[in-house]
Structure formats: C-alpha cells, structure tokens
Amino acid sequence: MHVSLDSALGRQRRLNSVGESVLQIAPSATAAYSLRSLTGGDPKVVRVRRDTDNAEQDFTVSGVSSGALTSFTNADYAKYTSDFSSGDDSWGSFDDVTETGNIDGIGGLDNNLRLAIGTATSGHRAFRSNIFPVGQKINFSARVFIPSTNSDVDGILIRDANNTVIVATTAPTQDEWVTVTANDVTPINAQLRVNLQKGAVSSFTGNGSDEVYLREITVTQVTSDGFVETWYDQSGNSNDAVQATAGSQPEIVNAGTMLNELNFDGTDDNFELTSVLGMTSAGAVFSVAKSGGGSDKLILDNRDSGVDGFRLLRLGNDLEYRWQSATVDTGTNLGTNNKFIGFANHDGSNASAAVNGATATTTSDTSSMTVAAKPHIGARSFSTASNFWDGTINELIIYNSDQNANRSALETNINSHYSIF
C-alpha cells in the first residue's frame, strides 16, 4: 500500500494504492466517463456509430483496448458495385468517349459497359461520380476487356478526379477479361475516371473505332470514421451522456485510426446527460482534455440559466471554474492541443480550481444551486446548445461532494494513466 500518513490519519490521501481504480479511491462519483476502467472491472464505456452504414455497437474497456472497436468501425463496406444490366449505371464521359451499358456477348459475358473512342485529339475519359469515400482507404477491383480489333487503344489508367492513381497504366491481354485491382488506396476525390490509353499515353488522336469494355467494378471501403452516440456512465448511476444527432457526435475513430479520446469539433459536437446531477452546495469535477483553442468553450455545463449552476470552461486562454456568481480563474494557459488534468471543487465555503496538480486558486463562496436542466458535456446546457468545446476529452468524473481530500490521490491515478505532468 502506498498510502500516506495523512491518509492513515483520515485527513487526506496523497497517493492511491497500486492498482486501485478511481472509483475505489473515491467511490461516491455522481457520474464518471472515460475510455479506461474507472471501476477496476471491464465496464461498458461507449456506443459507437460507424459512418459507412450507420451501424452501432456497445464496447467495454477491453473492447476499446483490444481493437474490437476499431475493427467494427473499419468493417469492409461495399461502397460501389457496378450494374450495367439496364444501362450505363450513371457513368458519363469527357472528351470524345461514348459510354453505353447493357452490352452483351463480350468475351462470353453479358451486361457490360462499352467505352467507345471518338476522333478528338485529346484525352479520352469516362467517369462515375460519387464512387469513392474521400479520405478513406479503399480496395478496388474491375474486369477489363480490350478487343484485338483495336488498332490504337491498348490500355487504361484509372484515377480519381484529383489524379490520385487507383490503377496505374495497364495494358491487359487482349480478347479476354482481365481483373485489375488496387488495395489500400486513399482517394481524395469522389469521382472515378478511366483514361483510354495508346501505348501508355492518354492524349492522342482517336481513331473513331476502338473500344474498351468494363464490368464488375467494385469499390470496397476498408476504413471509416467512428462516432460516439453514448458515453456510458461508470459511476453506477446510469447517467449516460448521449447524442442522438449524428452530426453532433464526437469522433473516436478517424479514417480508420483509433483516437483513444473523444474529439469534439467545436461546431456542434456535445452530449446531454440522461438526468440532472442534483448538485447543491458542494461538488467536484476531474477532467482530462485537450483544447484546440478559442474562448468561452465549455467542457462541462450544469446550468439552467446564466446564473444558476456551475460550468468548467476555457475562457481566454485559461481554465476557469464558475460556481453560481463565483469565478475561479486558474491563471493557467491551456495552450493548444496540450492534454491537461482540470480540477474544480466546491466545498460549501470555497470554490477552487487548478490545472495539472498545481496549487488551487480559491475564491470564497457559500452559494448553493438547484439546477433543473440536464448537464451538457462540450456545450451550454440551457437555451440552445452553444459555446462548443473544440478539442478532445478523455475523462470526466463528477462528484456531488467536496473532493479536496481525494484530489491528490485521484490526480495521481489519472496522471499515472495519461502521463501528463
């Protein structure tokens, strides 16, 4: 046990025991949110929506750390599968190419797309819009047939509309269907373009007769973004933080990469808690966050009007804690994209706050509150949501009681996990 003499005397815990969880150090949390276990077990922590098909799934701490959440988000998704059985499947063309669907009897197969060249001296391109997920990795596959009757066109080049190469110049064997593929390519434009080529050159004078056939074109998205619909409360009070609007959900997986934190976009991302906190004359908040900048940006708001309640926010450059009309400016510049531990506390007589274990700034205050509104994480909790947090939040632990006595032990626990200071 690493418990100080102060703790042994029952006054103040300086250090937490090895392996002790946050809620073992200070069990009476009103609400507690994190991606790590605050209980010592393997609690449910997030419900995630993947952007490809909007499917959702709950994950425990081990589901997050094992990669199961990332795998769920990045499940293969059929972004596009061509179907030329009744037409050109919304393909178009530039330059002098003419595209025609539902062409039968090519290499023994029906329902093909024909790209026929004209007579222009230019590039010769066909395209399909809205085929690629921009910024996400894809696997690509298509079958190509080039007839030996062609006198000029002997190959193709497949790119997106920003010239990202999907399939480099290739001259397939003629008179048979040849499959071309690409894996883990990241398009930066949603439109696919096919260049007809002559001797690996895209710009030449068309002969007005050559043709290329395509079929079975598939785009499989292999990475995605993941967003948090619910941040589950680990306190045992089921006061989950929920965001039912897709456009306002913080991100947890970006383009296939697990962030290991919740990223709030500063525009509209926020959560509403399921129920009120019921805080009156004392309370405490421990937070782990990173600010992307800005001023008057809320980490946590528990107010039902401009004057009733408390909030923890970045105002100017500093972390600030406001309890009713009392203002505690920590005087600590949060900077930009620096992870920090924020501490805010009201013991009934004083409001205090600090960053990264520093000596707390304290203001005398004996006011109490009765807040009827549900708190918001990352935005204002009354009227219309606003003052959105721009940055990340890893952890938020809320007590309806004074936690000065547990502050050191809790911050040690938090810092041991995040290595912030």
Place this chain on the structure above:
Amino acid sequence: MLYLIYASKEAAIERADEEGKELGFDYWIEDNGKGTRWLTYPNETADHMWALDVTNYDLDESEEASTVDHYTPLPDPDDD
C-alpha cells in the same frame, strides 16, 4: 449550408425523423429508443421558427425549392 424553416419544432423533428429512418439509423432499426435518431436537429430562429440543416438530406423538388442558405438564430441569453 441549406436549411428548411418550419413553423413548429414538432414539424421540423418529423422531417428529421423521416431522414433518420431513410438513413437507417439505429434508433429506428432496434426499436428500443436507443441509438442515433437524427442526422441533424432543428434550431430555433430569432423569429421563433425552427431551422433544420438539410444540407445532406435527400430532398424532394418541393423541399429543394423551399431551402434557404442562412437563418438568424435565437439570440444568446444573458450569460454571467
């Protein structure tokens, strides 16, 4: 951004619900009141109408003709 303006919050939410169903959000599939329900949620305007961001909605012709590209939000209440 494109917005549709509604006279009531309920009407705006009804349209948001319709889009949420169309997109197959979990709230509508699981039928248990859990999960994502909307793509966007309406905001109150200065003249107490409700603006719904429909930029990424699948709009019909009538809706397309009714969109506006901005609105005046409800003023912020006094903050301390």
